[in-house]
Amino acid sequence: MANNTRGLRPLVLCGPSGTGKSTLLKKLLEDYPNTFGFSVSHTTRLPRPGEIDGKHYHFTTAEKMKQDIEEGKFIENATFGGNMYGTSKDAVKTVLDQGKVCVLDIDVQGVKQIKKTDLNPFYVFIKPPNLNVLEERLRQRKTETEETLKRRLSVASHEVQYGEEPGNFDLVVLNDNLEHAYDQLKKFVKNHVLNGKQGK
Numbered sequence: 001m002a003n004n005t006r007g008l009r010p011l012v013l014c015g016p017s018g019t020g021k022s023t024l025l026k027k028l029l030e031d032y033p034n035t036f037g038f039s040v041s042h043t044t045r046l047p048r049p050g051e052i053d054g055k056h057y058h059f060t061t062a063e064k065m066k067q068d069i070e071e072g073k074f075i076e077n078a079t080f081g082g083n084m085y086g087t088s089k090d091a092v093k094t095v096l097d098q099g100k101v102c103v104l105d106i107d108v109q110g111v112k113q114i115k116k117t118d119l120n121p122f123y124v125f126i127k128p129p130n131l132n133v134l135e136e137r138l139r140q141r142k143t144e145t146e147e148t149l150k151r152r153l154s155v156a157s158h159e160v161q162y163g164e165e166p167g168n169f170d171l172v173v174l175n176d177n178l179e180h181a182y183d184q185l186k187k188f189v190k191n192h193v194l195n196g197k198q199g200k
């Protein structure tokens with residue numbers, strides 16, 4: 001069954017911090033076990049409570065990450081809120097080798113870089129209802145300090161602008177109601193990413 005996905009285009013989920021990418025991704029991975037594989041990004045930020053090294057992120061140092069970037073080991077990388085993030089070639093290869101559809105959770109800077117590669121994924125933008133709701137979600141998540149929260153919000157409006165620009169994404173999902181947003185994502189996945197090739 002896993003081999004049925006071989007050759008299918010990867011799926012990029014992008015959107016401002018707190019917009020609900022991880023939440024939607026979790027639902028997708030639960031709904032389609034064995035079909036999708038998450039490309040585990042590298043980051044120099046500290047783990048949040050409950051985050052597991054190698055599962056949620058590969059936690060690394062700025063020194064090591066800079067060196068790996070110089071050595072060409074990354075497909076895309078970005079600095080956000082004083083921390084580095086990136087997708088290594090190995091992270092994508094690991095998923096493809098499992099015969100799964102590779103899902104990448106990246107920001108706008110990463111999307112712009114991926115567009116210059118031959119990865120050829122589907123691009124989905126997850127849009128927050130507005131910046132006040134985004135702030136509320138980030139506050140409720142209790143992962144941010146006042147400073148990191150401000151930084152995340154300050155880039156969010158530019159990201160939404162890029163997300164809404166026609167042609168930049170294959171699908172823009174408004175994450176107002178979670179079930180509604182997930183339905184839109186799932187429909188797109190069924191019709192385009194899986195292209196009728198397999199069910200659950």
Ligand SMILES: Nc1ncnc2c1ncn2[C@@H]1O[C@H](COP(=O)(O)OP(=O)(O)OP(=O)(O)O)[C@@H](O)[C@H]1O
Nearest residue numbers: 016017018019020021022023137141175176177178
């Ligand atoms: N539709 C929704 N309605 C209400 N709350 C939501 C909705 N979608 C997500 N949330 C909540 O908003 C918070 C942020 O969501 P999540 O962590 O998935 O965002 P993210 O885009 O992955 O952020 P980051 O890029 O910082 O990892 C979480 O606490 C999540 O439970």
